Amino acid sequence: MRILSGIQPSGSLHLxxxxxxxxxxxxxxxxxxxxxxxxxxxxxxxxxxxxxxAKGTLEAAANFLALGLDPEKSTFxxxxxxxxxxxxxxxxxxxxxxxxLERCHSYKDKISRGIAANHGLFAYPVLMAADxxxxxxxxxxxxKDQKQHVEVxxxxxxxxxxxxxxxxxxxxxxxxxxxxxxPGLDGQKMSKSYGNTIDLFLPENQLRKQIMRxxxxxxxxxxxxxxxxxxxxxxxxxxxxKEEQAALRARYTAGGxxxxxxxxxxxxxxxxxxxxxTERRTAILEDKExxxxxxxxxxxxxxxxxxxxxRKVRKKAGLVY
Ligand code: ADP
Ligand code: TRP
Numbered sequence: 081m082r083i084l085s086g087i088q089p090s091g092s093l094h095l096x097x098x099x100x101x102x103x104x105x106x107x108x109x110x111x112x113x114x115x116x117x118x119x120x121x122x123x124x125x126x127x128x129x130x131x132x133x134a135k136g137t138l139e140a141a142a143n144f145l146a147l148g149l150d151p152e153k154s155t156f157x158x159x160x161x162x163x164x165x166x167x168x169x170x171x172x173x174x175x176x177x178x179x180x181l182e183r184c185h186s187y188k189d190k191i192s193r194g195i196a197a198n199h200g201l202f203a204y205p206v207l208m209a210a211d212x213x214x215x216x217x218x219x220x221x222x223x224k225d226q227k228q229h230v231e232v233x234x235x236x237x238x239x240x241x242x243x244x245x246x247x248x249x250x251x252x253x254x255x256x257x258x259x260x261x262x263p264g265l266d267g268q269k270m271s272k273s274y275g276n277t278i279d280l281f282l283p284e285n286q287l288r289k290q291i292m293r294x295x296x297x298x299x300x301x302x303x304x305x306x307x308x309x310x311x312x313x314x315x316x317x318x319x320x321x322k323e324e325q326a327a328l329r330a331r332y333t334a335g336g337x338x339x340x341x342x343x344x345x346x347x348x349x350x351x352x353x354x355x356x357x358t359e360r361r362t363a364i365l366e367d368k369e370x371x372x373x374x375x376x377x378x379x380x381x382x383x384x385x386x387x388x389x390x391r392k393v394r395k396k397a398g399l400v401y
Contacts, residue, residue, distance in 0.1 A: 081112035083254070084217035086119035086159065086208075089133065089140035090126070094277035095350075096262035096270035098147070099318050100223035104256060106148040108221065114154035115215050115382070116144065121159050121166075121207060125200045139365070141375055143280070146361035151374045159211065161379035164386040168210040169203070171397055175239045176206050176232075185228055193273075209233035214386045216249040224261055225269070227253045244396040247389075259318060266295045267311045278315065281358050284351060291347045296339040307332040312339060316346045319353060 085105055087097065108114050118140045120133060127133050137158055149156055159165060181187065184205055191197050212220055212233045220230050230253035237248040261269050264276030271277070278290050294311050307313040307329050317325050331337050364371055394400050 081218045082115060082216060082249075083108045083112050083219045083221065084115040084117075084212060084215050084251075085221045086117045086122070086211055087140060087144070088119045088123040088126075089136035090123060090272065091132075091136050091139070092272065092277070093140075093143050093280045094270055094272065095280070095315065095318065096223065096264070096277070098280060099259045099262050101221055102144065102147055104221045104254075106144075109148075109150060109153055112219070114149075115217065115385075116149060116154060116156050117162075117211070117382070118144075118158045119208075119211070122204060125198075125204055126195075138368070138371060141371060142361050142364040145364055145371075145374070146357050148357075151378055155378060155381045155385070156374070157378035157382040158375055161375065162214075162382045162386055164383065164390050165207070165210050165214055168214050168390065168393065169207045171393060172206050172209050172213070172236050172240070173203065175243070176209075176236055180232055180235060181205060184232065186225065205229045205232045206236070209236050212251050213237055213248045214389055215382075216389060217251045218249060219254045220251050221254040221256075224255055227255060244393075247392055247396060262318065263311055263314050265290070265293050265311065267314075278350070280354055281361060287351060288347050291343050291350070292340075294343060301338045302335050304335040305332045305337060310339075312342050312346060316342065316349070319346075319349050 083105070085101060087101065093102075105114065105116055118137055120137045123133060123136070127136070141156075141158065144156065145151065181202055187197075187202060187204065190201060195201065208226075208229050209232060212230070213236075220233075222230065230251055234250050237250055241248055241250075264270035264274060265278065266274070266276045268274055268276060278294075279287070282290070294315065296310065296312060299305050310332065313328065313332065316328065320328065328342075
C-alpha cells in the first residue's frame with residue numbers, strides 16, 4: 081500500500097498539524113510505502129516572500145525528520161524538486177470542470193476572508209491532485225479540511241481513466257475520527273489563521289503561556305466538570321492512552337479539580353513529549369549540508385517513481401509522437 085501526503089512550509093507548526101497529519105504519517109512507515117513531501121508550490125498561494133518560503137521549506141523538512149520521518153525507508157522530498165508535478169497539473173487541468181473547483185470549500189473560505197482570488201488559489205486542488213496521482217497513491221492522510229480535495233482528485237482521476245483507460249489509482253482520504261479536528265485554545269479548529277494554536281518547538285516559558293490561555297468555563301473548583309466540553313481535556317487526551325484518559329475523566333467528574341492544575345499537567349506532559357524532538361531538530365538545522373543531501377536523495381527517489389507514471393500519461397495524451 082502506498083501512502084502519500086504533503087505539508088505546506090508555513091513557518092510554525094502546531095498540535096493540529098502534528099496529531100492531524102504528521103504523527104500519522106510517521107507511524108505509517110511501519111505499515112506501507114510512505115511518500116511525504118513539503119508542498120512549497122502550494123505555499124506560494126499564501127506566501128509571496130521568496131526568502132521566507134526558502135527558509136520555511138528547510139525548517140519544515142527539519143521538522144518532519146526530527147519528528148521521526150526516516151528518509152532511507154520513505155520517499156521524502158520538496159515538491160518543486162520534482163518538476164513532473166507541474167506537467168501533470170496541466171494535463172489534469174484539461175479534465176477539470178470549472179464547477180468542480182468553484183465548489184471547493186477551502187477556496188470559497190479564502191475568498192470570503194478577503195483573500196484576492198487568483199488562478200493559483202483556484203487551481204490549488206488540481207496541483208494537489210497531481211501530487212497524489214503522480215505517485216499512484218492508495219491512501220492520503222489529511223485533516224478533515226482537506227477531504228474534499230482528495231474527492232476532487234478522485235473525480236479527476238475517474239474522468240481521465242474513463243477517457244484514456246486505466247492510468248491512475250483512485251486514492252482514499254484517510255481521516256482518523258479520534259483526532260479529525262484538533263481543537264485550538266478557544267475550542268474552534270486549531271489553525272494558524274485563527275490565532276488559537278499551541279505550537280511545537282517553543283521555548284518553555286512561551287509554551288506554558290500558550291497552554292495557560294486555553295479557554296475554560298467558570299465552574300467552581302469543587303464542582304464536577306464535564307471533560308467532553310472542556311478544551312483542556314480535548315487537547316490533553318491526545319497525549320494519553322485509553323486508561324490514562326479514563327483516569328483523567330474520573331478526576332473531572334469527581335469535582336475538586338482546578339483548570340489551572342490540569343493546564344500545568346498538560347504543559348509538563350507536552351514539554352516532556354517534545355524535548356527529544358526539539359533537540360534533534362536543532363541538530364538537523366545546524367547541519368544544512370546533510371539536510372540538502374537528504375532532500376536531493378529524496379527528490380531522486382520521487383522522480384524515479386513519478387517518471388514511470390508520466391511515461392504512461394504522456395503516451396496516452398499524445399505527447400509522445
Ligand atoms: P493551518 O490550518 O494551521 O493553516 P494547514 O492547513 O497548514 O494548517 O494544515 C497542515 C496539515 O495539518 C493538513 O493535513 C491539515 O489537514 C492538518 N491540520 C491542520 N490543523 C488541524 C487540526 N486542527 N486538526 C487536525 N488536523 C489539522
Ligand atoms: N493542501 C494540503 C494542506 O494544506 C497540503 C498538500 C498539498 C497535500 N498536496 C497534497 C496533502 C497532497 C495531501 C496530498 O494541508
